[in-house]
Amino acid sequence: MSTELQIFYAIGILSTLILVAQLILMLFGLDHDATVGDVDMEGPTDHPGGLHILSVRTVVAFFVGFGWTGVIAIENKLPLYGTVILAALVGSVFLFFVFSVMRSLHRLRDSGTLNYRNAVGKVGSVYLPIPANRAGPGQIEILVQGRLTVVQAFTNAGQRIENQAKVRVVDLVDPQTLLVEPLG
Known part of the structure; x- marks a missing residue:
């Protein structure tokens, strides 16, 4: 050979x-690749990422x-x-x-990040009571992007929304908080 x-x-x-x-x-x-802790770096971080x-x-x-x-x-x-x-x-x-x-x-990859804008118009149920007139946050349980999740929520309704009540998402207060209205 x-x-x-x-x-x-x-x-x-x-x-x-x-x-x-x-x-x-x-x-x-x-x-x-494995990661071992966090790293602080100086300089621009807007790299294209992905494949090379x-x-x-x-x-x-x-x-x-x-x-x-x-x-x-x-x-x-x-x-x-x-x-x-x-x-x-x-x-x-x-x-x-x-x-x-x-x-x-x-x-084909998905980031897995929930976009709560996709919850607008959907119905969920109250997990923690929501005070009236945006006096404080409550929580609702809702299906967003195929995942059942508990999300902070406010309401403009004049009365408190109790546990297990059905609510509809009408808007976002901020990217992580929903605005809901009671159903019925």
Whole structure:
């Protein structure tokens, strides 16, 4: 076995093992970065975030394509310069394919942040009594974005709204507080 073939085999085998390890870790939910506490930083924080074309996954995909294409090309007697060029092209196709798949999956993500504007018009029930005329906050239990949540609420009604009473959300007082009216 020639040195070139050994090198391409080593690249192909090692990168494939890393790819398999990534897939196994992903199946068990261990494929994300760990955080260790908080960090204070100076300077701008308005980075675009998200995916980058050069990531561990895309680079590993490049080397899988590069290594195994090199093995096949050398075993088919392609000259070394042609093998390297072909392997680099196939590796680049692998890289862009994995990047495209990851970008598509990344778009499916949901932040999970509740937008209480989506509660306007919905009906909930009083969890803690709501004082009349915005004298103080109470709490209601309401389904927002598929999640049952307890939210602080005020009312403009002239009388206190008691526990278990049904209310309709009419507006937001602030991003975390609802304005409700009694039903009936």
